[in-house]
Amino acid sequence: MRANWKLLTENSIDGYHALTTHATYLDYLKSATGALAQVAFEGSARDLGKGHAVLEYKAPWGRPVAQWIPSWGEEGKRELSRLYDGLLTRFGKERADRIATFNRNLFIFPNLVINDIMAVTVRTYYPAAPDFMNISAWALAPREETEWARKYRLFNFLEFLGPGGFATPDDVEALEQCQRGFRNSAEAQWNDISKGMGKENPSYDDELQMRAFWSNWNEHVFRVPA
Amino acid sequence: MQAIARTEVEDFLFAEAELLDEWRLPEWLELFTDDAIYYVPATDLAVDASPDNNLFYVADDRFRLSERVKRLMKRTAHAEFPHSRTRHLVSNVRIRKQIGDELEVSSAFITYRTKDGVTDTYFGSNRYRLVPGNGTFRIKEKRCLLDSEGLRAQGRVSIIL
Numbered sequence: 001m002r003a004n005w006k007l008l009t010e011n012s013i014d015g016y017h018a019l020t021t022h023a024t025y026l027d028y029l030k031s032a033t034g035a036l037a038q039v040a041f042e043g044s045a046r047d048l049g050k051g052h053a054v055l056e057y058k059a060p061w062g063r064p065v066a067q068w069i070p071s072w073g074e075e076g077k078r079e080l081s082r083l084y085d086g087l088l089t090r091f092g093k094e095r096a097d098r099i100a101t102f103n104r105n106l107f108i109f110p111n112l113v114i115n116d117i118m119a120v121t122v123r124t125y126y127p128a129a130p131d132f133m134n135i136s137a138w139a140l141a142p143r144e145e146t147e148w149a150r151k152y153r154l155f156n157f158l159e160f161l162g163p164g165g166f167a168t169p170d171d172v173e174a175l176e177q178c179q180r181g182f183r184n185s186a187e188a189q190w191n192d193i194s195k196g197m198g199k200e201n202p203s204y205d206d207e208l209q210m211r212a213f214w215s216n217w218n219e220h221v222f223r224v225p226a
Numbered sequence: 227m228q229a230i231a232r233t234e235v236e237d238f239l240f241a242e243a244e245l246l247d248e249w250r251l252p253e254w255l256e257l258f259t260d261d262a263i264y265y266v267p268a269t270d271l272a273v274d275a276s277p278d279n280n281l282f283y284v285a286d287d288r289f290r291l292s293e294r295v296k297r298l299m300k301r302t303a304h305a306e307f308p309h310s311r312t313r314h315l316v317s318n319v320r321i322r323k324q325i326g327d328e329l330e331v332s333s334a335f336i337t338y339r340t341k342d343g344v345t346d347t348y349f350g351s352n353r354y355r356l357v358p359g360n361g362t363f364r365i366k367e368k369r370c371l372l373d374s375e376g377l378r379a380q381g382r383v384s385i386i387l
Contacts, residue, residue: 027297172381
């Protein structure tokens with residue numbers, strides 16, 4: 001991607017851009033019968049220290065573990081109840097609900113992302129130049145998976161994630177356009193990531209996680225606290 | 227079924243390429259049968275891999291394909307608004323097989339996409355299943371096999387290949 005590697009950190013853990021950058025993905029879910037659960041966007045962000053951070057939130061898309069949507073039909077409902085019951089047995093209700101119904105965008109400083117969203121993706125990225133990065137991304141799958149679950153997990157992945165999805169190409173565009181904008185850094189040497197600053201409980205769509213990353217990066221690179 | 231000349235198939239594929247390059251995507255969609263599929267497998271997969279158990283870049287049935295077209299015609303499809311300029315070159319067209327009322331056709335392609343001073347190249351082969359009728363064809367399957375080792379150079383497949 002033709003952008004600085006640090007922009008993919010921001011993008012991978014930003015909860016604020018989904019409704020605008022991914023308007024067409026949400027349009028798609030709306031027009032596919034039964035592709036949305038009756039769940040509102042809601043959640044929080046946490047600074048995990050040393051530059052790591054995580055968002056945890058609810059969202060209306062289907063999750064192969066284990067938030068059912070009507071378009072997955074009765075077979076899907078049976079499969080997801082089976083998976084959920086497994087979680088319940090192993091972890092108890094509170095943790096099972098958390099695993100099943102919450103999305104997590106997890107960032108491990110400096111360049112590892114594990115996003116447990118409509119599918120689980122692991123991505124890492126390295127700068128090849130100040131304005132170009134190489135990205136590797138994987139789809140994480142459970143070892144024991146039925147044919148149904150594999151198929152729908154893969155579909156859920158490629159509808160949003162991946163270079164040909166309904167969402168990721170727009171992230172790429174946004175990052176590349178930001179990179180163009182940053183060429184003007186001689187005039188504006190800052191970027192505002194103050195959203196939710198000072199809040200006791202920052203929301204998933206605030207920018208606490210960006211500040212966690214950038215503060216730690218700053219300390220490493222300039223040897224001074226940000 | 228009457229024997230079909232390669233030139234008829236070529237005319238059809240050239241016309242398809244023109245619809246894509248002119249961003250006449252709703253018309254392009256009409257080339258497909260109601261049960262059509264459009265696939266772009268990941269570059270490390272076998273030619274006949276299935277999206278049911280392999281991760282593809284694109285695995286559209288007719289519904290998702292029509293939604294892809296709808297998306298690409300919107301201002302909110304940021305990657306393609308304003309539209310990029312593209313040129314789909316089609317070559318090495320061959321009729322591989324004729325089974326019942328279907329043709330298996332392959333072609334080689336190079337597609338250029340240019341926008342904001344950057345030009346990307348996609349190249350590979352297309353495998354089609356075509357259904358002849360009314361002096362033309364309809365596409366039952368279009369499987370686009372990229373030759374590149376990945377998509378690091380381009381970073382995305384935001385156009386239809």
